[in-house]
Amino acid sequence: xxxxxxxxxxxxxxxxxxxxxxxxxxxxxxxxxxxxxxxxxxxxxxxxxxxxxxxxxxxxxxxxxxxxxxxxxxxxxxxxxxxxxxxxxxxxxxxxxxxxxxxxxxxxxxxxxxxxxxxxxxxxxxxxxxxxxxxxxxxxxxxxxxxxx
Amino acid sequence: xxxxxxxxxxxxxxxxxxxxxxxxxxxxxxxxxxxxxxxxxxxxxxxxxxxxxxxxxxxxxxxxxxxxxxxxxxxxxxxxxxxxxxxxxxxxxxxxxxxxxxxxxxxxx
Numbered sequence: 239x240x241x242x243x244x245x246x247x248x249x250x251x252x253x254x255x256x257x258x259x260x261x262x263x264x265x266x267x268x269x270x271x272x273x274x275x276x277x278x279x280x281x282x283x284x285x286x287x288x289x290x291x292x293x294x295x296x297x298x299x300x301x302x303x304x305x306x307x308x309x310x311x312x313x314x315x316x317x318x319x320x321x322x323x324x325x326x327x328x329x330x331x332x333x334x335x336x337x338x339x340x341x342x343x344x345x346x347x348x349x350x351x352x353x354x355x356x357x358x359x360x361x362x363x364x365x366x367x368x369x370x371x372x373x374x375x376x377x378x379x380x381x382x383x384x385x386x387x
Numbered sequence: 388x389x390x391x392x393x394x395x396x397x398x399x400x401x402x403x404x405x406x407x408x409x410x411x412x413x414x415x416x417x418x419x420x421x422x423x424x425x426x427x428x429x430x431x432x433x434x435x436x437x438x439x440x441x442x443x444x445x446x447x448x449x450x451x452x453x454x455x456x457x458x459x460x461x462x463x464x465x466x467x468x469x470x471x472x473x474x475x476x477x478x479x480x481x482x483x484x485x486x487x488x489x490x491x492x493x494x495x496x
Contacts, residue, residue: 334456336451340448350463350464353455353458
């Protein structure tokens with residue numbers, strides 16, 4: 239088949255689709271992360287500050303990376319942190335965990351251990367009871383990936 | 388899983404109004420669904436604990452929506468403000484519908 243200009247376009251479009259699809263399987267692309275953020279915030283603009291995400295700078299083993307998140311809040315019945323979502327931008331699936339607090343939590347802090355496939359940025363988003371959203375980002379270097387072969 | 392054993396650390400005593408720290412751990416493989424069987428190349432189906440709930444005297448105080456990126460043997464640490472004596476109940480829900488639970492009581496003076 240002679241590749242003239244017309245079917246060259248069709249071919250390259252196909253190749254591009256394939257490349258994009260391949261990328262999606264390998265790691266969560268920016269699109270999936272943005273989708274999750276939009277779903278969580280409901281369109282509200284995320285401000286910085288108030289929330290602090292703690293994670294090691296270098297994680298030797300991506301299978302268990304200890305992280306903790308804390309949000310400054312009086313945690314009273316009408317002013318508290320309702321949810322905190324953690325996202326890993328470089329994992330095959332960006333979602334990590336969503337912590338749901340209540341006024342009875344006393345302080346909005348939580349820690350857990352997570353898997354990281356490779357060196358990447360972690361995003362923590364906090365949603366307050368009044369609907370405002372805060373975020374924090376931490377970059378973690380991973381020596382050994384944690385998502386299996 | 389036959390021998391899933393939840394472990395929870397709650398202080399035995401506290402003063403009213405104290406913010407106490409609770410640590411929970413449960414043994415579970417947390418199969419992410421991303422791994423492949425090395426011999427057959429078939430993907431290993433996902434099997435994780437997808438939800439964790441802590442209740443105090445029947446009221447939900449803390450909940451986690453868990454996704455495959457949480458490590459094997461999921462560990463959660465969180466805090467609760469206690470005003471009265473009572474009982475904490477903890478439940479973990481598996482992808483296959485199994486529920487693992489345990490309870491701990493606290494004396495508040």
